[in-house]
Amino acid sequence: MVERSYFFNTPEGGPAYEYKAGDFARFHAQIIGNGVSNTNTLDDLAVSSKQNMTVSLAAGYAFANGYMYENTAAKDLIHDIAEPDTDRIDRIVIAFDNTPTQRKTYSYVKKGIPGTNPTPPSLTRSSYIYELSVAQVLIEAGKSYIENDQITDERTIDAVCGYIPLHNIYRALSIDEYGTATFLNQSFIKTINEEGVTFEQSQVREVPFGRIIEDTQGEINSDSTFIARARGVYSFWAEIGWWKTSFPVGIDVQIYVYVNGEEAFPMVAKVLNSSNDNFVIASGIDRLQAGDEVQFKAIVFHTGGEPVTPNLIRLRIAKLS
Template identity: 45%
Template sequence: MAELSRFFNDVEGDERNYQANDFAQFFTNFLGNGFFNGLGVSAENTTNTIIAPGSAFIEGHEYTNTSSLTLVHDSADSTNDRIDRVVLRLNRDIDVRRINAFIKKGENGSDPEPPELTRNDYVYELSLAQVKIEAGKSYIDSSQITDERGDIDLCGRVSNPEKITDQIGRVDIKRPDQRASDYIRGHSVFYIHGEDHTNLLKEWLDSVGFNPGDVGRELTNIRVYVETVASRADTGTQTVTVFDRSRQYDFQIYGRFHRTSNAGFITVTDWGKWHEEVLIYEQGENENGEYIRYTDGTQKCWGVPFALTTTRPTGPLYRDVEIWTFPVPFVNTKGLIVTGDVRSFDRWVSMTSLSRTSVNINAVGTSHSESAWDVYVQAEGRWRR
């Protein structure tokens, strides 16, 4: 049958009969496999493990454990360890038709592995925990239990099913000029990359004012994650995260931007302007001092203190000079400000010969002195345009 529609009441001459599998298929449209709550596995210093009350969802079928459930593990081998798993098993065989918790016993060995989960047309298993059965040990304690409920490949929390989330980057994407009312009510996300949506990716980057070339990357290296909360009409908040696709670049975050919209009594409202959340892009230190680069392009540098005298006569004053090479270069000298401080009432600091990579630090005084005083310097400008 090419089309299915359900569920409807019977009318005379037109019976509508539905199977449990019809309902299970329906529920998988909006609920993925996993646990809802509880179902933690604990030890009681015997060969038993205890499953706490809780509930789960497997392939459209609901499971609930209403009280603490005791499971008994087989005794340990005298020589080799083994790893058991505590699992929930959905069995759709016509003679079974239920979900049960049970122990899936592993194999003894010098380097044991947990048993594989069974997942086929009839049986589907979720792992709640691994339990290491140590050789020669007559009881199980908490150190032998590894909780696996949080692993989405083995169990995970019930959430949107893959049939929904797999389409986020293909179907639910929007343009940056679309208003909050164009988004679904509540929370929504989508992901954009250059291979499938080159022009759209560029639109979003242009919207927030980010140029991949400023960080030495190509458009195809960049990804954008858009998260939106829309409540009604054109009211909502939106966050855009721009990051690198490459593990080599540690999936570097290049910027995070926020904007809001509030309909009020106006029927049509566009988004407000973007506000950048300034994050640390890079930081470090070397023999020339310390530096921090921020995602908005700002760069700050602090030099290692210079010990300077005032022994060189310059007219009626005396000075000393040292070249400070910045820990990392600035992109240019536009807006680059270098300041210094010397802890003395009759000396001060001036800067000359400023470039994007270095500056001359001058200690100036009113009298000749061979006593060296520490000069503290810092610089602030931009590491990218």
């Protein structure tokens, strides 16, 4: 086992510290993932057609394994001429080449193999070379120039390129090519209950979840209890419904959210005035602390003294922030 320290000045009276490019690459690779830039000020290595067999690679930058490539201005790349009878697919590739005789990054046209059903050339990803494909270019048989509809942008495809992610810092955050952020592990539950839950007149009861469709954080603790794993603002949604002929018209349905055994807020109070008015939908938001226990509860009135059994209950909880 070897312990390494990054990055310190030489200690007083000690031997000189020396760092290599690979040390900086290892450092950056812990923070910056592989991919191309996604900015508001650059075209971020987009590929477009020019004259004849030339395409243009726009300004932008890319990272792979801690090493950086930068193209400061539009760069021309020239494809080999087309075959007379068969198409081929080339790729515009950013190569990160750490072989001892190279040690550089560069862009180039990776030529494909012509054929009746051509496929793009594979990317090299070895211990020394790592390639990103920013575009495929269809070279049509017998054609002496390239048009934009022959170019397929691959920058958004994670398997061959993707946009630069920040990992080990924002591990739960993903940002797409439009700058839209997605919280990958955000709390969300979705349940449905079609088994029939009996409500006695004027008696509050817990609303059971039933079948779990989604529970991203494993927060459903029992058939009626959700335990928040993290503090934040949460959204709550509930639906209780009956078949049109299975409930007494005029019943009053009230739904509440309870937190730690206490009523937090009422979600809805609704009277079902006709057989077409046969379901209740309610929503609301509240702030929770980690470990808070949440339950949906409901009460029905004006049932004619008889118990009522809804045919459908659907519940949702989502963490907003």
